[in-house]
Amino acid sequence: MDLREQHALLDGLDHPESFADRLRSCGAYPLRAASVEILQMNITRRCNLCCRHCHVESSPARAEEMSREDMKASLRAAAHPSITTLDVTGGAPEMHPNLEWFLREAAMMGKRLLVRSNAAILLDAPYRHFADVYAETGVEVVASLPGLSRENTDRMRGPGVFDRIIAALVELNARGYGKPGSGHVLDLVHNPVGAFLPASQQTLEDEYRIKLRRDFGIEFNRLYCLTNCPVGRYLDYLRRSDNLIDYMNLLRQSFNSAAVGNVMCRTTVSVGSDGRLFDCDFNQILDLPLSHPAPGRIGDFDYDALARREIVVRSHCFSCTAGAGSSCQGAPADK
Amino acid sequence: MSQEYYDPADLQDFPKIGEVASVQGEKFFAYYAAATSAGRLSEREKALIALAVATVRHCPYCIDAYTNKCLSLDVDENEMMEAIHVGAAMVAGDTLAHATQMRKIVRKKGM
Numbered sequence: 001m002d003l004r005e006q007h008a009l010l011d012g013l014d015h016p017e018s019f020a021d022r023l024r025s026c027g028a029y030p031l032r033a034a035s036v037e038i039l040q041m042n043i044t045r046r047c048n049l050c051c052r053h054c055h056v057e058s059s060p061a062r063a064e065e066m067s068r069e070d071m072k073a074s075l076r077a078a079a080h081p082s083i084t085t086l087d088v089t090g091g092a093p094e095m096h097p098n099l100e101w102f103l104r105e106a107a108m109m110g111k112r113l114l115v116r117s118n119a120a121i122l123l124d125a126p127y128r129h130f131a132d133v134y135a136e137t138g139v140e141v142v143a144s145l146p147g148l149s150r151e152n153t154d155r156m157r158g159p160g161v162f163d164r165i166i167a168a169l170v171e172l173n174a175r176g177y178g179k180p181g182s183g184h185v186l187d188l189v190h191n192p193v194g195a196f197l198p199a200s201q202q203t204l205e206d207e208y209r210i211k212l213r214r215d216f217g218i219e220f221n222r223l224y225c226l227t228n229c230p231v232g233r234y235l236d237y238l239r240r241s242d243n244l245i246d247y248m249n250l251l252r253q254s255f256n257s258a259a260v261g262n263v264m265c266r267t268t269v270s271v272g273s274d275g276r277l278f279d280c281d282f283n284q285i286l287d288l289p290l291s292h293p294a295p296g297r298i299g300d301f302d303y304d305a306l307a308r309r310e311i312v313v314r315s316h317c318f319s320c321t322a323g324a325g326s327s328c329q330g331a332p333a334d335k
Numbered sequence: 336m337s338q339e340y341y342d343p344a345d346l347q348d349f350p351k352i353g354e355v356a357s358v359q360g361e362k363f364f365a366y367y368a369a370a371t372s373a374g375r376l377s378e379r380e381k382a383l384i385a386l387a388v389a390t391v392r393h394c395p396y397c398i399d400a401y402t403n404k405c406l407s408l409d410v411d412e413n414e415m416m417e418a419i420h421v422g423a424a425m426v427a428g429d430t431l432a433h434a435t436q437m438r439k440i441v442r443k444k445g446m
Contacts, residue, residue: 149411192407199407203378207409253347 001057001236003287009239010230010286010315013248019317026257031266031311036303037084038268040328041066041074042281043099044091045273048121051157053146053191055232055285058091065091070275070298071102077301078111087268087328089116089281094127107137116189116328118157119143120164122171131168135175140185142224142328143169148211152193169218178219187222195243197254197323198225201331227251227326229282229319251318259325262332265311271298279311281328282319288312341395349396379408386415387422 023029044065047058066074078086086106093099093115106113115134119141121127134141145165146153153162169178169186176182188208192198205223212218228234230247238244265279275298278284294309295302325332353360371381382404389397405415 147409147411149409151413152411190409194406196403196406199378199404199409203373204409207377207379 001232006231006235006286009235009244013245013315015248015252015315017252019313019315022252022255022318023260023313026260028257028260031260031263031313033307033309033311034266035082036080036267036269036306037082038087038264038329039074039078039083039085039271040087040089040268040281041071041271042089042091042273042284043071043093043102044096046095047090047092047118048095048124049092049118049157049161051118051233052237053156053193053228053234055229055234055282056091057232057285062091064273065096066271066273066275068098070271071098073275073298073301074271075102075105075109077298077303078106078109080301080303082303082307083111085112085114087114087116089328091273092118092121094121094130099130100133103133103137103139107139112140113138114140114142116142116144118161118165119145119168119172120157120161122168123164131171131175134172135177135184138183140187141172141177142187142189143172144189144191145169145208146189146191147193148208149193156191156193166216166218169212169220170216173217173219178221180219186220187224188220190223190225191228195238195241195247195250197227197250198326200324201225222330224328224330225324225326226328227319227322229326230316231282231285248315248318251322254322255318256321256323256325259321259323259332262327263317263320263325264327264329264332265320268328269306275299277301277306279309280320282316283312283314286314286316288314343399346396346399379405379410382408383410383414383418387418390419391422391426 020029023031042056045056045058045062046060046065047062048060050059077083090096094117103113122131143165146156150162153165154160172186173179175184177184178186190198190204190208198204201223204225208220208223212220230238230244238247268280270278270281270284272278272284276296277290277294277298278288279290289296291310291312294305320326320332353364371385372378373381382401385397386401386405389401402415
């Protein structure tokens with residue numbers, strides 16, 4: 001979806017109260033970073049899938065990927081002692097030709113190392129070895145499994161994808177992932193398949209655990225519930241299905257001030273595939289640069305400036321504060 | 336039913352019914368929360384029961400609320416439809432069970 005069109009849709013919702021207004025009303029404006037603990041790197045927009053909710057609008061046709069220079073700059077930035085976590089995402093990170101090199105370099109830093117995988121790709125011949133690479137480098141795998149319904153998951157991600165994810169999770173379990181005491185962490189991600197909010201993270205985690213164990217013998221560590229953000233392909237879905245206004249109203253009505261303090265942008269910096277820095281993955285896709293005077297590129301990483309920056313907020317930010325909140329690290333209000 | 340009676344926006348007003356007769360309102364909402372939240376039955380099971388009752392009672396507000404709740408709980412459409420069939424079967428069974436009254440009277444009055 002064209003960037004200008006996305007901004008026009010989000011800015012044209014004609015609601016008297018902006019997200020900044022709502023923050024102001026609960027004494028949280030301007031929203032400022034508290035630190036930088038997580039460096040989230042979107043290393044490629046290419047993906048083997050073409051999911052209907054993807055805010056990145058990833059697909060096999062996308063070509064954008066992070067340069068080796070920017071990956072090296074990310075490693076240098078991550079050496080700062082306050083940064084505890086390198087969080088690698090995409091697209092499908094496995095499709096970046098330098099992922100294995102990057103993970104082996106990053107693993108030597110002793111930081112927490114996450115890869116967000118669609119899991120299905122781990123069954124494809126060119127990428128099968130990544131399950132072993134992840135185990136060898138101590139990567140925590142964060143695998144996307146939108147729901148427990150084959151029909152719903154396939155409707156969102158493509159025919160046959162549910163069964164491929166399940167098969168990939170079985171393979172990860174076979175390497176110890178998700179098994180108690182193994183040290184190999186396998187977390188799952190739930191996204192609503194449609195224009196509604198997720199239920200509580202604990203309730204859904206219990207449901208996932210019971211059914212995945214019963215039906216497939218699959219174990220995992222934690223489930224993260226993500227609220228779909230009205231950006232990219234999901235925004236297009238909302239518009240085409242005539243759900244946009246209702247969904248935005250739902251996000252506003254579900255605003256939870258308790259989630260504001262722990263929204264991920266307060267402790268995260270997002271690195272785009274072009275090496276530019278953003279407050280989060282969504283601002284990256286909407287091309288909303290960091291507020292001045294924070295540095296614009298990973299090569300100019302300046303911890304102090306980033307750790308006290310003002311976060312750039314727009315109406316899509318309501319998706320991170322609805323209900324228990326939504327964050328790549330779990331529901332903010334549950335922390 | 337005309338739009339004046341069943342406007343989806345009315346549902347936003349529901350939590351405010353306790354602004355008057357507040358003692359009863361508070362007791363109702365406390366009871367409602369206790370009855371519909373997880374206990375020996377899961378939140379998911381209770382949401383499916385509520386959806387079946389909502390359809391049997393023809394309440395558009397409750398159908399809206401509990402369809403959305405079921406979706407949030409990752410309940411799929413087949414599961415929701417099965418729950419509604421339970422409600423429909425109960426209504427049919429309830430109706431047909433009353434045929435026994437008819438049969439009793441026919442047997443008594445007939446020759």
